[in-house]
Each structure stands twice: as C-alpha cells, then as structure tokens.
Amino acid sequence: MKLKIFLSLIMIAFSTSFAFASFPVQRTVPASENTQLSAPAKKQDQKEVYAPVVATEKSQGIALVLALLLGIVAAHRWYLGTPWPINVIFILTLGGLGIWWLIDIIRICTGDLGPVNGRYKDSFF
Structure with missing residues (x-):
C-alpha cells in the first residue's frame, strides 16, 4: 500500500513538472496617436514574419x-x-462495436474520410 502511494506521488510530481511549455512570443500593440508605448517603437525596416x-x-x-x-x-x-x-469515444465503444470501424474502412477506400488539416497524396501509398 505504501509503495502504491509513493509511486502515485512520484507520477503526480513528474506529470505536473512537464505540463507547462513555453516559447518566445512577440506581441505587437497597435500604436494610436493618444497612447504611448513603454517599449521602443518598431523600426520601419523590420517586418513581421x-x-x-x-x-x-x-x-x-x-x-x-x-x-x-x-x-x-x-x-x-x-x-x-x-x-x-x-477518438476516445471510438476506443471506448470498440469502434461502435465494429460498425463505426467498418464504415471508416469504407470511407477511407472511397476517399470520403480524409485528413482534417490537409489532403491525401496523389499516390495510394
């Protein structure tokens, strides 16, 4: 019992330490005539990419x-x-007891079930 509690605490400690990701974000604030920016204004030759x-x-x-x-x-x-x-619902229902899974196979063969953010390649494989 003590081992289970100890392992659970270790898992919680590791899961929370890796839960946050950060990356540099460059924010731009539109400058109006009435407001002054605390940071220096952007130069004209710099472009946002x-x-x-x-x-x-x-x-x-x-x-x-x-x-x-x-x-x-x-x-x-x-x-x-x-x-x-x-996807989680698909897994929990075992592919809709196989019916949803069979429909997905047919839809993939016909090209109806495609990638969400893209398209299929021209070749089959």
Missing part, C-alpha cells in the same frame, strides 16, 4: 492499413488528425 499554414499530405494507403490492423484503437483516426474526444 508569420509561419505559413502548410496543408499536410497523408497517405490513403497508410490510413487504410492502420484501419485494418489497429482500427479498434482508432489508429487511423489519430493518423488523419481527428479530434481526440471523438
């Missing part, structure tokens, strides 16, 4: 293989980028 949103290409063949081999644990849905709550 935004990362382009790139549509990812996923393989329809890999999605089909994942659905056939690991479909009961929603591997194909994780690969295609389906939101995690739907």
